[in-house]
Amino acid sequence: MTSKFLNYELFALTPVELKQRQSHGNVNYMDLDYVNNPIPQMPRSDFFKHGDIAVTKNNRFSYVPAHTHSFIELNYMYAGTCTQYINGEKVTLHQHNLILMDKDIVQQIESTGSNDILINILLKNDSTMNQLFDYIAVSTNEITQFLYNASHINTLHNNFILFDLTHQEAAINLVESLIIKGLTKSRQRNKSMGLLLSTLILELSQSIEQEYINFSDNTDDNLLPIIQYINQNFASVTLRDVSAKFSYNTNYLGNKLKEATGKTFKELVDRRRISAAQNLMIKTNCTLADICDIIGYQNTSSLFRLFKKYLKTTPSEYKRKVSGPLKQ
Structure with a gap:
């Protein structure tokens, strides 16, 4: 049931995808000003209308120009592949790969096709982080340290970690359950999404691709x-x-x-x-x-x-x- 629902929802064409498939170009549906700010920051107000954790699908049939975020983002490759540039470093995601990205990184995504489904899981602010810490306070690993680092203002934010969930069935089930909750937009979804995400974080510690850790626990305020x-x-x-x-x-x-x-x-x-x-x-x-x-x-x-x-x-x-x- 889960796979059928997700396949139906995620492979369905969005209005932006229809335009991009027809025009063979990128649709600037957020009206970002690239002339005065060639690397714009994504507006927070467009994502968190229904809660502190947002789930969106990356629109296919185009590239995503370089941009930054003021929030933490996870990208999950539900199907297919995609190539990204994270702070200028090339990272290729395959099915069941997940990348955890800190605030303020520069992200670009190359053009994706009809079979390439990339999901964005966005965490609104530091209060969201504090709620996660309440759930996972008993655990200390690279991921919890990453989130602790990301939740502090006076910290250098340039980190990302890549995970391969291919052989981690529990982690796959958790992230896909999180996606379903996010897509349904139920008014009662926020607490359950927080619980799912905190459990996922505990599972992810088993799936770190060591060659793709780019994480510095840097607390030099200066x-x-x-x-x-x-x-x-x-x-x-x-x-x-x-x-x-x-x-x-x-x-x-x-x-x-x-x-x-x-x-x-x-x-x-x-x-x-x-x-x-x-x-x-x-x-x-x-x-x-x-x-x-x-x-x-x-x-x-x-x-x-x-x-x-x-x-x-x-x-x-x-x-x-x-x-x-x-x-x-």
Whole structure:
């Protein structure tokens, strides 16, 4: 019964999917402003109208441009496969894979087809986390530490963990029961969804794919505003400027960022720039010169090198792939 209900609900075409299948492009149904904010934050108000835990389906037949969230998200691959870029790192999800993502990461999803069903499970705020801790207070593992880290404001949020549930029948049943509860939108569903989610978290500790843990228990309060400053000013920021603004030695700050994030200062800026450039190509009619100006490059050759380094393609080839010829 569960499989039949889920198959019926999840493979049914949504209005957005119908438009995307017909247009072969992405429908900006949230009216996000990609020109003034090339990597927009998803609006919380669109998701949590029925409770603190939301379940949605990723709309098929298109890519999902780079974006961020102010909430914790789990993606569950119910059927098929999909490729995502999490903070610029390529992650491919197969059936029964689940990825747990912290707030503020940059997420992109490549185009999915008719057989690729990706489910989003969203956790609204810190009070949701506190309720989960009430259920799972007796357990301490990578996942509970992840959630504890995510629930604190003065913490660097750049973490994700990937799970393979293929041989974890109990975990599969829990996540799919959680999806059913979320889809029914019953007024009494919130407590049962919290119980299901807390039980799922306990089960997940057996299913961590060690090579895909990207989790830093970082509680250096001083780094958070620095990361936020870099993300907001990626078009013009330099390590020297950031060091001066926050009163750090340049070499010390560079090493501190590398230790906390696993990336150099330049890599952090590069990944922000390439995500912004991709979104501008996908969602706007900006010329190549306009895009360079917006993301902080003085010439197109810098953008060319950026795309070749991280995407193994050129800006023009990327633009043709996702929507059509790029104006120079």
